[in-house]
Amino acid sequence: MEKLKRPVYLKAGTDDFFKKMRTEVNNTILQNSSLYLFNIIKSLGLLILFFLFYSCILLFGNHTPLLFLFYILCGVTMIMLFINAFHDAAHGALFKKAKHNEWFMYVLELFGGNHWLWTRRHINLHHAYPNVPDWDIDIKQSNIIRIFPNSPLFNYHKYQHIYMWLIYPFYSLNWIYIRDFKDFFGKKDNYVKKVVDKIPKKEIFMLFAAKIINLFYLLFIPMIVLNQPWYFVLGAWFAMHLSGSVLGVVALVSTHVDEDAHFPVTDPDGNLSATWAMHQMIVTKDFSTNSKLANFLYGGFTHHVAHHLFPAVGHTYYPYITPIIRRYAQEYDLPYTSYPFYHAVRSHFRMLKNKGVKENIMMMGEI
Numbered sequence: 386m387e388k389l390k391r392p393v394y395l396k397a398g399t400d401d402f403f404k405k406m407r408t409e410v411n412n413t414i415l416q417n418s419s420l421y422l423f424n425i426i427k428s429l430g431l432l433i434l435f436f437l438f439y440s441c442i443l444l445f446g447n448h449t450p451l452l453f454l455f456y457i458l459c460g461v462t463m464i465m466l467f468i469n470a471f472h473d474a475a476h477g478a479l480f481k482k483a484k485h486n487e488w489f490m491y492v493l494e495l496f497g498g499n500h501w502l503w504t505r506r507h508i509n510l511h512h513a514y515p516n517v518p519d520w521d522i523d524i525k526q527s528n529i530i531r532i533f534p535n536s537p538l539f540n541y542h543k544y545q546h547i548y549m550w551l552i553y554p555f556y557s558l559n560w561i562y563i564r565d566f567k568d569f570f571g572k573k574d575n576y577v578k579k580v581v582d583k584i585p586k587k588e589i590f591m592l593f594a595a596k597i598i599n600l601f602y603l604l605f606i607p608m609i610v611l612n613q614p615w616y617f618v619l620g621a622w623f624a625m626h627l628s629g630s631v632l633g634v635v636a637l638v639s640t641h642v643d644e645d646a647h648f649p650v651t652d653p654d655g656n657l658s659a660t661w662a663m664h665q666m667i668v669t670k671d672f673s674t675n676s677k678l679a680n681f682l683y684g685g686f687t688h689h690v691a692h693h694l695f696p697a698v699g700h701t702y703y704p705y706i707t708p709i710i711r712r713y714a715q716e717y718d719l720p721y722t723s724y725p726f727y728h729a730v731r732s733h734f735r736m737l738k739n740k741g742v743k744e745n746i747m748m749m750g751e752i
Contacts, residue, residue: 390655392514394664402717403662403694406709410695414705421481424699428470428479432492435462439603446611446618456621459603460629463496464557468636469684469700475504478699494591497561497599501588502568502577509580512696516641516648516668517657522576524642526564531740532642535650538743546738556630556637561599565592636686639672639729644736645722665693666714671723674707679726690721 397403438458446452471493473479474486490500506522514520518533525533530549531542541548568577569584569592603625608618647667649657659667669690673679676687685692685700688707695706714721724732 390651392517392520392651393654393656394661395657395659397660397662401660401662402713402719403660406662406694406713409709410698410706414702414709415698417702417705420701420705421699424473424479424701427701428466428473428489431462431466431470435459435466438462442607442621443610446607446621447613449613449617452607452611452613452617453621453624456625457628460557460625460627461632463625464629464633465682465684466496467493467498468633468682468686471498471500471503472684473699475500475507476696478697494595495598495602497596499565499569499588499592499595501585501591502565505580506568506577508696510576512693515665515693516646518648518650520576520579522568523637525576530737532736534648534740538741542741545741546734549734549737553634553638554627554630556634557626558630562596565596632682635726635730636683638733639726640670640686640689641668642736643670643729643732644739645732646736662694663719666690666719666721669693670729671707671721672729673726674704674723676726680704 438455441455442452442459445455470479471490474489477483477486479489480486490504493500493503511521511523516524518525518535525536528537528539529552530545531538568575569589604618604622607613607622608615611618649659649664649668651657657664671688671690673683673687679687685703688700688703690710691698691703691706692700694710695702698706711721713719
């Protein structure tokens with residue numbers, strides 16, 4: 386893929402709001418060590434809970450309703466682990482020592498993922514350049530969906546606000562069994578190759594090993610052990626991925642890609658028009674921040690502005706950082722948006738409908 390010059394943010398001035406905000410957060414919120422301990426307990430608890438539900442599949446799976454129930458509970462817990470525990474560990478925010486975060490990320494392989502790849506595409510591409518066309522891999526994943534204004538427009542995109550309801554529930558299956566392979570071996574629109582010159586052979590081995598191990602214990606062992614038709618077990622396994630994906634997609638579509646989303650582009654010299662911190666405020670949104678259930682399920686995604694401004698901080702701190710961000714937004718006239726999850730999801734599909742047709746001056750707001 387053609388090598389593009391990395392975008393460069395505007396240099397922050399001496400009166401930059403983020404310098405003051407960071408100092409206040411460091412001196413107040415981050416002094417609470419109980420939030421750090423709660424994050425570890427929650428993360429390890431979710432991991433134990435997943436394998437407890439998996440054990441229930443093997444113990445009680447001969448009863449078909451229980452088979453589906455415990456597979457679905459595995460799916461919900463799996464996505465919560467991705468969004469909460471593994472996400473924090475990828476940012477070095479779960480444990481204080483980097484090696485402990487690295488060790489914990491190896492557990493991700495049991496779920497079919499590849500922590501080496503995820504860290505590079507999430508940290509080095511999405512967090513480095515959120516919503517920037519040709520760089521943010523979490524937004525540009527496939528031509529099936531059109532979000533970036535500079536992406537090619539195909540006739541079928543006029544229906545994307547309809548068919549994506551049917552495709553999003555397969556998100557985790559796509560991630561584990563398609564997207565990882567595309568990012569390792571694909572040549573067309575391979576954003577990962579922009580930040581990785583050569584993929585280590587060890588990671589290629591780990592890629593295949595993780596997929597095989599994941600399928601073996603989650604699908605084939607229940608097929609062998611349980612007195613159930615193979616297609617019942619396969620159906621329950623699909624239900625696990627579908628239920629987990631539906632839960633996870635709410636977070637993914639609610640934070641960067643609504644109908645008012647901004648997609649900043651660089652000038653010919655590769656420069657962006659805002660500072661790093663201002664850019665995060667412009668392209669990121671919160672959702673359901675006052676919901677204790679949403680905060681528990683989605684971790685740092687509900688307080689996503691705090692996450693993008695303080696990515697190396699655990700998600701359990703974010704509900705206490707967000708009020709500070711709101712105060713600075715008011716004081717410095719900064720962009721800040723927070724809305725209920727149902728509004729965020731509805732706005733995302735309106736955006737898909739708008740991006741699925743040819744833009745005109747009415748839609749661009751030029752008259």
